[in-house]
Amino acid sequence: xxxxxxxxxxxxxxxxxxxxxxxxxxxxxxxxxxxxxxxxxxxxxxxxxxxxxxxxxxxxxxxxxxxxxxxxxxxxxxxxxxxxxxxxxxxxxxxxxxxxxxxxxxxxxxxxxxxxxxxxxxxxxxxxxxxxxxxxxxxxxxxxxxxxxxxxxxxxxxxxxxxxxxxxxxxxxxxxxxxxxxxxxxxxxxxxxxxxxxxxxxxxxxxxxxxxxxxxxxxxxxxxxxxxxxxxxxxxxxxxxxxxxxxxxxxxxxxxxxxxxxxxxxxxxxxxxxxxxxxxxxxxxxxxxxxxxxxxxxxxxxxxxxxxxxxxxxxxxxxxxxxxxxxxxxxxxxxxxxxxxxxxxxxxxxxxxxxxxxxxxxxxxxxxxxxxxxxxxxxxxxxxxxxxxxxxxxxxxxxxxxxxxxxxxxxxxxxxxxxxxxxxxxxxxxxxxxxxxxxxxxxxxxxxxxxxxxxxxxxxxxxxxxxxxxxxxxxxxxxxxxxxxxxxxxxxxxxxxxxxxxxxxxxxxxxxxxxxxxxxxxxxxxxxx
Ligand code: CLF
Ligand code: SF4
Numbered sequence: 001x002x003x004x005x006x007x008x009x010x011x012x013x014x015x016x017x018x019x020x021x022x023x024x025x026x027x028x029x030x031x032x033x034x035x036x037x038x039x040x041x042x043x044x045x046x047x048x049x050x051x052x053x054x055x056x057x058x059x060x061x062x063x064x065x066x067x068x069x070x071x072x073x074x075x076x077x078x079x080x081x082x083x084x085x086x087x088x089x090x091x092x093x094x095x096x097x098x099x100x101x102x103x104x105x106x107x108x109x110x111x112x113x114x115x116x117x118x119x120x121x122x123x124x125x126x127x128x129x130x131x132x133x134x135x136x137x138x139x140x141x142x143x144x145x146x147x148x149x150x151x152x153x154x155x156x157x158x159x160x161x162x163x164x165x166x167x168x169x170x171x172x173x174x175x176x177x178x179x180x181x182x183x184x185x186x187x188x189x190x191x192x193x194x195x196x197x198x199x200x201x202x203x204x205x206x207x208x209x210x211x212x213x214x215x216x217x218x219x220x221x222x223x224x225x226x227x228x229x230x231x232x233x234x235x236x237x238x239x240x241x242x243x244x245x246x247x248x249x250x251x252x253x254x255x256x257x258x259x260x261x262x263x264x265x266x267x268x269x270x271x272x273x274x275x276x277x278x279x280x281x282x283x284x285x286x287x288x289x290x291x292x293x294x295x296x297x298x299x300x301x302x303x304x305x306x307x308x309x310x311x312x313x314x315x316x317x318x319x320x321x322x323x324x325x326x327x328x329x330x331x332x333x334x335x336x337x338x339x340x341x342x343x344x345x346x347x348x349x350x351x352x353x354x355x356x357x358x359x360x361x362x363x364x365x366x367x368x369x370x371x372x373x374x375x376x377x378x379x380x381x382x383x384x385x386x387x388x389x390x391x392x393x394x395x396x397x398x399x400x401x402x403x404x405x406x407x408x409x410x411x412x413x414x415x416x417x418x419x420x421x422x423x424x425x426x427x428x429x430x431x432x433x434x435x436x437x438x439x440x441x442x443x444x445x446x447x448x449x450x451x452x453x454x455x456x457x458x459x460x461x462x463x464x465x466x467x468x469x470x471x472x473x474x475x476x477x478x479x480x481x482x483x484x485x486x487x488x489x490x491x492x493x494x495x496x497x498x499x500x501x502x503x504x505x506x507x508x509x510x511x512x513x514x515x516x517x518x519x520x521x522x523x524x525x526x527x528x529x
């Protein structure tokens with residue numbers, strides 16, 4: 001593939017950014033767009049309010065409505081609408097932070113090395129700064145004062161939050177007393193969960209993630225070498241049976257109490273990949289709200305059993321094939337970023353290093369101004385985004401000739417096509433079919449353009465990561481990467497820069513397939529203008 005593109009002598013490229021020949025489409029919203037990106041930068045609350053007052057959404061009638069609201073009860077919607085992991089739509093706008101207060105764990109997973117964080121809810125190979133509950137609450141106040149998108153505090157290790165319960169509970173109690181509107185969220189392997197379900201309910205924790213990799217203990221023996229339960233170490237089938245029973249009990253208890261449960265499953269090719277179809281069915285029966293299939297990350301350098309024995313993780317298209325198979329079962333989460341146990345920011349962005357304890361003043365207090373102003377702006381933007389998506393949905397239903405098109409989008413968040421191709425560290429992937437445009441996942445890449453230059457080798461990696469993708473939409477792309485993508489059979493355009501993602505995709509489809517839409521179609525009109 002690379003032979004088609006550049007000679008070795010040419011492999012350091014200037015990232016010249018040219019607008020391609022296609023017409024630039026503007027969404028109806030562009031005229032008075034409030035940039036959420038601008039609000040994410042470190043600005044004062046006054047500046048935010050000025051921005052808010054100087055613009056607004058053009059579809060105020062639909063403000064407050066949102067995709068998903070219609071399919072969920074009001075009670076559930078209230079719980080998920082600002083949670084970036086439980087609502088795909090919310091993940092464009094809201095951020096989570098994790099505090100690494102719970103280092104102890106009561107099981108061993110073959111994909112985990114205790115030197116690193118719990119890889120059930122964070123990627124292996126990185127280690128978090130471990131905090132006491134008192135340090136953690138200071139850090140939460142610092143982040144909540146500075147990061148306006150912050151809506152959820154999660155405890156995801158670095159060990160197991162329920163096994164290390166004393167620290168988990170102390171942290172949540174301290175935070176709830178200081179910042180009551182932050183949602184509390186925890187992640188667990190489930191073994192110690194049943195002992196704490198009543199306290200979880202009393203503490204107003206609405207979201208619990210449990211990692212369930214099997215519902216057949218025989219499969220479990222390939223994943224868990226041992227567990228520690230009732231002061232005893234259990235191995236083999238006994239260990240997996242106990243873990244399975246405790247997980248099912250915990251799931252039922254949470255569902256009975258209307259606590260939303262997200263099940264995470266690590267997809268391990270040849271071990272539990274096919275079995276996850278059964279897992280999906282069983283957790284649905286028992287009341288799970290979401291199922292998140294996470295690809296195994298396996299590398300000998302991480303020193304895990306799987307890493308050292310050469311167990312591979314799934315390829316992006318294998319993950320997609322499994323997710324597609326599960327589309328009738330428990331609702332799937334497809335936007336997980338396998339974040340760190342001390343992650344801070346929007347999913348996919350990592351601001352953790354800005355908030356290590358040496359950056360947090362001792363006498364910190366919480367200032368809600370930025371979060372309040374941001375939430376007001378988001379309410380407006382969201383209404384407009386939802387209205388656009390609904391319009392696009394109607395448009396797409398007329399595109400009968402299109403079976404399935406995979407579109408990779410470079411975005412910095414806010415639901416818009418707003419990132420340069422060369423600056424992307426991940427692409428969000430959407431699938432367009434006559435049924436609509438659906439977010440189906442993301443592809444992590446190494447940033448191609450650093451300091452104005454791009455390496456061919458890096459571009460090769462980006463192209464490989466975009467396997468199966470038909471077109472890339474971004475806010476800018478140079479001719480060199482565009483030509484290289486084209487040689488690999490992937491189109492790329494910056495013609496829909498700053499449009500809503502779904503509107504840009506629909507406009508590209510209309511332009512590409514020469515579709516004649518019903519009269520009055522704004523999207524098709526934009527594309528052919
Ligand atoms: Fe954290 Fe997990 Fe809560 Fe989210 S993460 S404890 S539910 S607030 Fe989210 Fe990160 Fe994926 Fe987890 S993207 S790894 S699913
Ligand atoms: Fe590691 Fe998490 Fe498994 Fe414990 S539950 S062994 S910390 S991956």
